[in-house]
Amino acid sequence: MNTNDTVVDLEQLRERVRSLMPKVVEDLKDLTRIPSVSLGSFDQTQVARSAEAVAELLAAEGMDVKVVAEGGRPAVIAHKSGPAGAPKVLMYAHHDVQPPGADADWDTPPFEPTERAGRLYGRGAADDKAGVMAHLAAVRAWGDDLPCDVTLFIEGEEEIASDSLPALLEKYADELRSDALVLADSANWAVGTPALTTTLRGTVRAVVTVRTLKHSVHSGMFGGAAPDALTTMCRLMAELHDAEGNVAVPGLDASEDTEIEYDADQLRSDAGMLPGTQLIGSGPLTSRLWLKPSITVIGIDAPGVDVASNTLTASARAKLSLRVAPSQDPQAAFDALKKHLEDAAPWGAEVNVELDELGAGFSADANGPVYEEARAAFADAWQNEPVDVGIGGSIPFVSLFAEMMPDAALLVTGVEDPDTRAHGANESLHLGEFEKVCLAETVLLQRIARRLGSE
Ligand SMILES: [Zn+2]
Numbered sequence: 062m063n064t065n066d067t068v069v070d071l072e073q074l075r076e077r078v079r080s081l082m083p084k085v086v087e088d089l090k091d092l093t094r095i096p097s098v099s100l101g102s103f104d105q106t107q108v109a110r111s112a113e114a115v116a117e118l119l120a121a122e123g124m125d126v127k128v129v130a131e132g133g134r135p136a137v138i139a140h141k142s143g144p145a146g147a148p149k150v151l152m153y154a155h156h157d158v159q160p161p162g163a164d165a166d167w168d169t170p171p172f173e174p175t176e177r178a179g180r181l182y183g184r185g186a187a188d189d190k191a192g193v194m195a196h197l198a199a200v201r202a203w204g205d206d207l208p209c210d211v212t213l214f215i216e217g218e219e220e221i222a223s224d225s226l227p228a229l230l231e232k233y234a235d236e237l238r239s240d241a242l243v244l245a246d247s248a249n250w251a252v253g254t255p256a257l258t259t260t261l262r263g264t265v266r267a268v269v270t271v272r273t274l275k276h277s278v279h280s281g282m283f284g285g286a287a288p289d290a291l292t293t294m295c296r297l298m299a300e301l302h303d304a305e306g307n308v309a310v311p312g313l314d315a316s317e318d319t320e321i322e323y324d325a326d327q328l329r330s331d332a333g334m335l336p337g338t339q340l341i342g343s344g345p346l347t348s349r350l351w352l353k354p355s356i357t358v359i360g361i362d363a364p365g366v367d368v369a370s371n372t373l374t375a376s377a378r379a380k381l382s383l384r385v386a387p388s389q390d391p392q393a394a395f396d397a398l399k400k401h402l403e404d405a406a407p408w409g410a411e412v413n414v415e416l417d418e419l420g421a422g423f424s425a426d427a428n429g430p431v432y433e434e435a436r437a438a439f440a441d442a443w444q445n446e447p448v449d450v451g452i453g454g455s456i457p458f459v460s461l462f463a464e465m466m467p468d469a470a471l472l473v474t475g476v477e478d479p480d481t482r483a484h485g486a487n488e489s490l491h492l493g494e495f496e497k498v499c500l501a502e503t504v505l506l507q508r509i510a511r512r513l514g515s516e
Contacts, residue, residue, distance in 0.1 A: 069507060071441050077202050078500045085198045085499065086181065086492065088118055092156070092190040093174040093183040099134050099157035099218045108134050108217055111156045115193055115215050122200050124213070131232060133225025134217035138233060141200060142210050148513035149210040150506060151239035151469075152199075153462070154192030154246060155219035158185035159484045166486035180480075180489040187490040188483035189219065191476040191498075192245035198499035199506055208510030212237060216458065219246065223457045230465050239469055241431045241509055242462055243502065247475030248483075250321065250448050252494055255439040255501065257432070258473035260351055260451035261459060263385035263422030265395045266359075269402060271297060272411040274375040281371060289373035291363050293410045298379060300405040301356045306341025308354045312397030314386035315353040317344040321448050331479075351451025354394065355384045380417065384453060387424040395419065421460040423473075431470030434508035442501035474498070 069077075096103070097111035112128050112135035120126045124139035134157060161171035161184045169175040174183035181187075196213050214237060216226060230237065250256040271294045274287060303309045323346040334340075342349040349355070360380040364370070385394040399414040406412040425432075427449060439447040456473075463471055476498050477483055478491050 068511070071504065074202065074503050074507075075500055078198065078496065078503055081198060081201055082496050082499070085194055085201070086495075088197070089181070089186065089190055089194045089490075090174040090183075092118075092193065093181075093186045094172055096161070096172045097157050097185065097217075098160050099221045100160055101221075103160065105134070108157055112137055112215075112217055115156050118197055119200075119213060122197065123205070124200065129229065129233065130217075131225045131228035133228075134221075136217050136229055137213070137215040138236065139213040139215075140211070140236065141207055143207045143510065146514070147207075147209050148241065148509055149212070149239040150509060151237055151242045152196040152211065152213050152502075153216065153242065153244045153458070154196055154213075155189045155216040156193055157217045157220050158188070158190070159220050162486055168487055171486075171488075176492070179492055181492055181495075182487055182489045184488055187477050187481045187488055189246045189476070191490045191495055195245055195476055195495070195498045195502055196243070199502035202499070202503040203506065208507045211506070212239065219458060223461070226458055226461055230461060234465065238466060240513055241470045242466065242472060243505070244459060244462065244471065244473045245475055245498075245502075246456065246458075247452065247473050248450075248477035248479070248481065249475060249494065250450055250479075252478050252480075252491055253443065254445055255443045255447040255497070256450040256475075257425075257427065257435060257439075257447055258452055258475065259425040259427040259449045260387040261423040261455050261473075262351065262354075262387055262451070262453055263389065263391040263394070264418070264420040264455045265383040265385060265391050265398065266417035267381045267383065267395060267398060268415045268417050269294070269297070269379045269381060270376060270411075270413040270415075271378075271406075272376045272413075273408070274373060277372045277375045279371065280373050283373055287373055288408045288410065289375075290377040290410070291374045293407050294361070294363075294377040294379055296407040297402060297405060297410075297412065298358055300401070301358075301381075302341070305343055306339075307343055308356050310354070310356070310398055310401040312400070313354040313394055314389040315348075316386060317348040317352065319345050319347040319352060319451070321347055321450065323347050323350065347451065350453045352386055354386055354389075355453070356398075357382045385422055387422040387451065389422070391419045391421055420455045420457060422455060423459045423463060425471055425473070429470060430512045431472065431509060434512050435472050435474075435505055438501045438505040438508050441504045442497040474501075
């Protein structure tokens with residue numbers, strides 16, 4: 062036997078984690094007091110302070126710690142060994158936060174963490190300083206008896222798209238490479254229902270230019286015979302969806318293979334839909350949000366209403382946001398969009414489609430021993446089975462880790478619940494759920510050690 066074969070009973074771990082929580086929450090409050098906004102217009106010494114604070118907390122657990130940077134914001138790498146031959150687990154979270162927005166929108170100051178009715182309010186109290194603390198809690202709970210080799214990677218620029226993460230992953234590849242990854246920056250399905258995030262949609266942004274005339278002309282002189290670019294653009298944009306609101310671009314992947322459903326009234330309320338506005342698309346709502354493509358016109362360059370004159374506009378531009386099914390290559394999705402729009406050019410107009418930005422989606426192979434142990438650890442902690450969920454947006458770092466470690470089992474977990482309001486005013490963490498997250502990670506380390514150590 063080359064791994065730690067002392068099995069600690071679940072109820073013992075539950076008690077141990079419970080007794081740690083007051084200090085874990087105090088430490089979380091200390092981290093939340095540091096306004097570590099990574100956006101460049103904010104004071105970047107605060108991001109450095111927060112990296113140092115995280116490093117100090119991890120060093121106090123007996124971890125080997127370093128603060129590292131590759132031209133971007135500082136990240137923290139910390140390592141603590143388990144028994145010889147133990148499986149390696151990499152735990153990710155980020156210590157930077159979103160800007161707080163207007164103080165007036167907050168009920169209590171964003172960087173003065175405040176407990177109210179079982180929740181901890183503050184910018185970063187959930188996203189993602191609670192992710193940092195969940196990993197730390199698991200390390201703390203095991204003390205010198207860690208069942209796995211554990212490496213923490215705490216990023217400092219997730220909220221500004223992780224630009225230097227590829228360089229960091231490359232430079233520290235050897236020490237980061239692991240059998241299992243726990244990426245704690247997502248959300249659970251509901252209070253009381255844990256979730257593994259198994260799919261993320263990819264993203265494409267494109268700019269469409271429509272030209273119909275060499276120059277603008279008087280609408281009274283030529284309107285009715287010569288087409289203007291803006292009306293032509295409107296007809297072209299109407300080709301993006303069918304009458305029901307499904308995306309009408311051939312060649313885009315879509316799936317309805319989802320195990321849970323989003324309540325329609327809940328979605329209407331969450332999205333702030335007006336009473337008469339209909340839901341668009343078809344199939345389960347979770348498939349429309351997570352597994353099927355969506356297209357949104359996010360901007361149009363055209364004369365503003367207040368300055369518009371009676372003129373046929375010669376050219377118009379629109380920016381489109383395409384969300385791509387998790388497993389589709391975003392470049393292939395862009396190519397399909399481009400072809401569809403060029404083929405649909407109304408009235409012989411010149412249509413030009415240019416790529417603005419691409420981001421890969423993610424689709425986990427959510428099977429195998431690590432996933433089985435993760436689901437069991439969640440069930441242990443919550444006394445309720447976890448569900449698989451998707452996210453309609455993309456998280457750049459997830460696909461980077463997946464590319465770097467194609468053979469590792471990649472678990473996207475999180476501390477958030479539907480009321481967390483990450484990135485918004487009054488962001489908060491449900492403290493009861495947070496304790497379950499900490500327990501689940503603690504249990505998971507033992508389960509992975511027993512499962513992979515004995516295989
Ligand atoms: Zn986050």
